[in-house]
Amino acid sequence: MSTGSKWWVGVAGGLTLAEIVASALLPPGIELTAVSDILCSLLVLALLLTFAGNARSSHGRLRSVWILMAVCWAFWLIDLAGWMLFDVVLRKPMPEMFPGDVVLFLAGVPILAALLLRPHLEPSYDSVRLGLLDFLQLMLWWIYLYVYLVMCWQYVSPNTTLYNRNYDWLYLVEILVQVVALGSLLKQSAGAWRRFYALLLGSVLFNYLSVLAENRAIEAKLYFNGSWYDTPFMASLAFFMIVAMNGRALTPTPESLDDRRYSFWMTSLAGIALLSLPILVVISVIDRSAPPEIVHFRVAVTAGTIFVMTVLVFVKQRRLHEGLRQANKILEQASMTDPLTGIWNRRFFSATVAGDVAQTLRSYAEAHEPAEAHEPLTRDLIFYLVDMDNFKEVNDLYGHDAGDRVLIETARRIASVMRASDVLLRWGGEEFLIVSRSTDRKDGDALATRVMQTIREEFFAVSPSHQIRRTCSIGWAAFPWLEDDVQAKGYEEVLNLADRALNLAKQAGKDRSIGMTPSQAEADATAHPQQEAN
Numbered sequence: 372m373s374t375g376s377k378w379w380v381g382v383a384g385g386l387t388l389a390e391i392v393a394s395a396l397l398p399p400g401i402e403l404t405a406v407s408d409i410l411c412s413l414l415v416l417a418l419l420l421t422f423a424g425n426a427r428s429s430h431g432r433l434r435s436v437w438i439l440m441a442v443c444w445a446f447w448l449i450d451l452a453g454w455m456l457f458d459v460v461l462r463k464p465m466p467e468m469f470p471g472d473v474v475l476f477l478a479g480v481p482i483l484a485a486l487l488l489r490p491h492l493e494p495s496y497d498s499v500r501l502g503l504l505d506f507l508q509l510m511l512w513w514i515y516l517y518v519y520l521v522m523c524w525q526y527v528s529p530n531t532t533l534y535n536r537n538y539d540w541l542y543l544v545e546i547l548v549q550v551v552a553l554g555s556l557l558k559q560s561a562g563a564w565r566r567f568y569a570l571l572l573g574s575v576l577f578n579y580l581s582v583l584a585e586n587r588a589i590e591a592k593l594y595f596n597g598s599w600y601d602t603p604f605m606a607s608l609a610f611f612m613i614v615a616m617n618g619r620a621l622t623p624t625p626e627s628l629d630d631r632r633y634s635f636w637m638t639s640l641a642g643i644a645l646l647s648l649p650i651l652v653v654i655s656v657i658d659r660s661a662p663p664e665i666v667h668f669r670v671a672v673t674a675g676t677i678f679v680m681t682v683l684v685f686v687k688q689r690r691l692h693e694g695l696r697q698a699n700k701i702l703e704q705a706s707m708t709d710p711l712t713g714i715w716n717r718r719f720f721s722a723t724v725a726g727d728v729a730q731t732l733r734s735y736a737e738a739h740e741p742a743e744a745h746e747p748l749t750r751d752l753i754f755y756l757v758d759m760d761n762f763k764e765v766n767d768l769y770g771h772d773a774g775d776r777v778l779i780e781t782a783r784r785i786a787s788v789m790r791a792s793d794v795l796l797r798w799g800g801e802e803f804l805i806v807s808r809s810t811d812r813k814d815g816d817a818l819a820t821r822v823m824q825t826i827r828e829e830f831f832a833v834s835p836s837h838q839i840r841r842t843c844s845i846g847w848a849a850f851p852w853l854e855d856d857v858q859a860k861g862y863e864e865v866l867n868l869a870d871r872a873l874n875l876a877k878q879a880g881k882d883r884s885i886g887m888t889p890s891q892a893e894a895d896a897t898a899h900p901q902q903e904a905n
Contacts (some may be wrong), residue, residue, distance in 0.1 A: 379421055381614035386414045387605045394602060401462065408455045415451060419444040421615040433623055436490040439481040446478035458596055468525050468534050476517055477537070479545045484510055487637070488550040491564040493623040504640040504687040508630035509682050512644035513677045517541060519651060519669055527668045529572065546579045563621055564751035568613045578607035643738050645680050648673050693832050709797035711775055712782040716797050720804065727752055727808055728777060728862050735857050743778070751812045752862070754869045755805035755847040757822060762801040762882040765833065773833035777841065780831055788821040812849035819845045819884035827882065845884035846873030852887065
């Protein structure tokens with residue numbers, strides 16, 4: 372424990388010791404009451420500052436946890452201010468149905484909220500976005516129970532007996548939920564986090580038992596401010612200071628897949644909380660002992676709570692839908708991407724080529740008048756098939772890892788000489804396809820020349836100590852095949868002609884490009900009639 376931490380623990384211990392001394396030396400009366408209230412308020416203020424300091428030095432979900440715990444002590448401080456108002460300033464006994472009781476009950480809500488956030492884990496982004504809505508539903512439901520069971524007997528139809536009974540039972544349930552949550556966190560955690568949760572569990576139980584002892588003393592007319600019953604209560608508050616100091620150096624660990632089952636349980640509990648609201652309304656309506664005004668109040672409060680919780684469910688569904696849409700988009704993009712080179716694959720081509728063809732045909736349909744001589748016609752769709760020459764040698768001599776590096780570098784180089792509107796795809800093996808959109812077939816050789824040059828000029832690193840040179844062959848063809856008859860051949864036939872041009876480039880000695888045109892295709896068919904027939 373650091374020097375600063377020891378100082379804060381010393382402050383808490385000193386205030387507790389001062390309470391013991393005051394109880395021993397001062398007689399019952401206004402002086403002892405004032406001293407006792409002031410010492411208790413200072414101790415709670417110290418706890419508030421300590422947990423706020425923890426929040427300032429942390430980040431993420433852990434900061435939210437410390438802020439929630441600081442809010443808890445802020446509620447305690449407000450409650451103590453109400454006690455001091457009646458004890459010291461007004462010098463009147465505290466009303467049995469004190470309006471500030473709700474503050475004391477709400478003080479337990481931030482602690483419970485902090486536990487539901489599971490501070491020992493750093494959740495994923497999606498877990499935070501969706502879990503926050505479940506968390507808000509549960510907190511709203513918990514506050515609703517207080518309004519439904521307690522506040523109705525305080526303001527709508529005052530009844531001290533029912534008010535005290537329902538308040539005590541609900542406060543006990545709140546403590547039991549905290550104990551169960553801490554027990555679950557103890558089981559999930561280890562090391563410093565387990566020690567922290569154990570200390571917090573001990574503090575919660577110690578504090579509840581001390582408050583229970585004070586209440587029993589009040590019922591037996593044995594309690595007065597500054598009596599010995601306040602000593603264990605002050606000691607329980609001092610114990611929380613040790614908890615705060617032990618939490619200063621803690622850091623969360625990443626959420627694992629197994630831990631995400633917690634999100635399922637949170638969602639289930641939020642759903643159960645929402646479904647319980649109509650049941651509670653039915654119970655209230657059939658309760659013959661409840662006055663009509665209580666029934667009307669409960670129905671109205673339940674209706675408002677259902678509306679708010681339904682809005683939260685709607686928001687969550689929207690977020691789930693958005694997340695599912697994004698996930699599907701990522702999966703679809705992944706299915707259309709070559710995992711080795713990161714460029715598009717054949718599936719992407721199949722999904723987009725119809726649109727490219729339609730755009731090209733529209734461009735031809737819209738060109739009713741011939742263009743001016745100085746205006747190039749950029750309406751063609753050109754398919755370039757690029758194949759690495761003698762690639763098998765790379766795999767045979769240097770291994771497949773070296774071959775993969777060559778293919779990755781090849782894709783990068785080809786992409787560097789293309790236009791932004793062009794598309795590069797891994798066609799298969801060492802073969803690539805370039806789809807050049809809105810271009811002019813008369814300039815078809817220009818891109819092919821740039822690709823061959825960027826492949827030929829620079830070395831390829833096949834290992835940290837060895838580099839080689841490679842070349843490529845290219846065959847290309849333009850769609851539509853005939854400018855004056857755009858329906859003469861489909862894009863599939865044009866693509867096959869580009870493949871034929873690639874074969875001709877290979878047969879002609881490699882490291883060259885051949886563009887297949889109607890005249891070239893006619894000459895090739897005359898020279899190789901059997902191949903053309905096939």
